[in-house]
Amino acid sequence: MTGIGVNQPTMLQQKLTFAEQVADVLKVPAEDIVEHLEYPPNPDLGDLALPCFRFAKTLRRNPADIAKDVASALAEHPAFARAEATGGYVNVQLNRDALMRDVVRTLQSHPEQWFSRQRGQGRTAAIDYSSPNIAKPFGVGHLRSTVIGQAIVHLLEADGWRVVGINHLGDWGTQFGKIIVAYRKWGDEAVVRANPVRELFSLYVRFHDEAEKHPELDDEAREWFKKLEEGDAEATRLWQWFIDESLKVFRAMYHRLGVQFDHYLGESFYNDMMQVVVDELRSKGLLVESDGAEVVDLSAWNMPPCIIVKSDGATIYATRDLAAANYRHDQFGADTLLYVVGAEQTLHFQQVFKVLELMGRSWAANCQHVAFGMMKYNGERMSTRRGKIVYLEDVLDKAVAEAKRIIEEKNPSLEDKDSVAEAVGIGAVIFNDLKSYRMHDVDFRYEEVLNFDGETGPYVQYTHARACSVLRKAEATPGQAGSVDNLVDVHDAEWRLITVLAQAQEVLERAVDELDPSLIARFLLDVCHAFNRFYHDCPILSAEAARDQRLALTDAVRSALAYGLHLLGLKAPTAM
């Protein structure tokens, strides 16, 4: 366990203290013991537990005896209030006062320190996320890459990384030939200007309909894309116009979602870097001719070949991704490249990463495809071509309207109803997408997104607002409410809350290591549940001796939730 610089009283530190105290007894390095410490299934048993069965073989003693020795070794240390051997387990109870003081004090003033020890110092990650296609609507399908990516940006930054967020817009390819053809045939400038993305998209859908009956349209589209590649003035003008209009709509959507990028770099940005990649591959002898195309043979790694130059001489997305990877490494100084892209592109990224390795890029090992499952609707795959898509804008609007309805019903005197409704409605949508495992496919259901009860974004936001409300009633300043200087007996509900809050660092580190925001989402739900239980069981303002410590604890929860919500990209209204 190197790297714990400051002597932080997090649960991680408690574990380390435990491990160091018993390392001699078990004749095992402390860091190995930390790995095996766990939380007892039932809080009555204790706060931390060590199963001793695994040490039985090497020590040639039975687990129950080992547990007894471990327990007596722990009894000597002030951090532990009680250590007990039960069967092959050692259960300890921590010193409540000490941990509570440190959790609350740190959290009140510096929540970011409570969550992290800045392991990413000196590292830079470039992360590719959202990356929608120009002239196509922003559907709920794109939500996943967008919100997962944005949350990962926050997680890495929280752990000390420098992060470069990149929106790899789909602004190139034969699809633009199609849209140009469709626009020239059936489009109307005024109509497009009024609602650019939706109108361009319906032209695109119409193109596909008509092309089924009139295949010659496809040839026309190819011709127009070729003109675009050759710099034809008309083609370029239309293409640029589509991009400008799309970006206006996308930026508005990102603003609503609280999503930001350091760079918008579309696929077309790399056009003039392609030849360099091809030349390098060729000079390194990696390219082989195959059916008229030039490919990198990957059969030694049990993968199909990676196509670099198509048989018509044009490059392809793999080439583009190679160029982009080099650019991100060289220009942004990124030592780690992340791609938040759907799981259906897994093979493609494996190929690209392998080719980078073959090109001798040492950092290829730090490239990672952060894959996620597919968003479906009514169990069916959404299809942009056929126009079968759920517009994200519609989803957000419905969620916000639902939030507004609930506010009118429950808290009609609330100030800033509209901005709170916006924060809560959008929070519901974002949280819903972040809370479950990335790799699962999700079937989009309105009834689920529009339900604000239980394990939802609004529940977390509500709990935060509730804590804020208590502080307001106490006329206390957030960040310095109450005090933990003089503690009176810590109630079980208070303690339960402390033990959850104390796990923040472990959770953040695991979320970073696994690039999985859902761990943070579930942690926040645990905090909320523990706080609401506490809120229900323990009077705060009307408490006598315990008033100060409970107020401080409430403030600590407020701080932790505000910070956690920020990590996930949700707003934290102080009232709702």
Next chain:
RNA sequence: GUCUCAGUAGCUCAGCUGGAUAGAGCAACAGCCUUCUAAGCUGUGGGUCGGGGGUUCGAAUCCCUCCUGAGACGCCA
């Protein structure tokens, strides 16, 4: 066909670097607001952890195999 990923309560999921009676939420039912925001809290019912083998003191978790679903499998991204 090959490869990858998934399969846990009616539904959505957690638990998966092996450990103590498999946990939440939703839905259903039953309680709790003259007291700090009931978007809350408590309780009840609900499980062959896809099936079968194996490893182990111990398997939802690791290995093998089969079944089911999704995705990928060369000139789209």
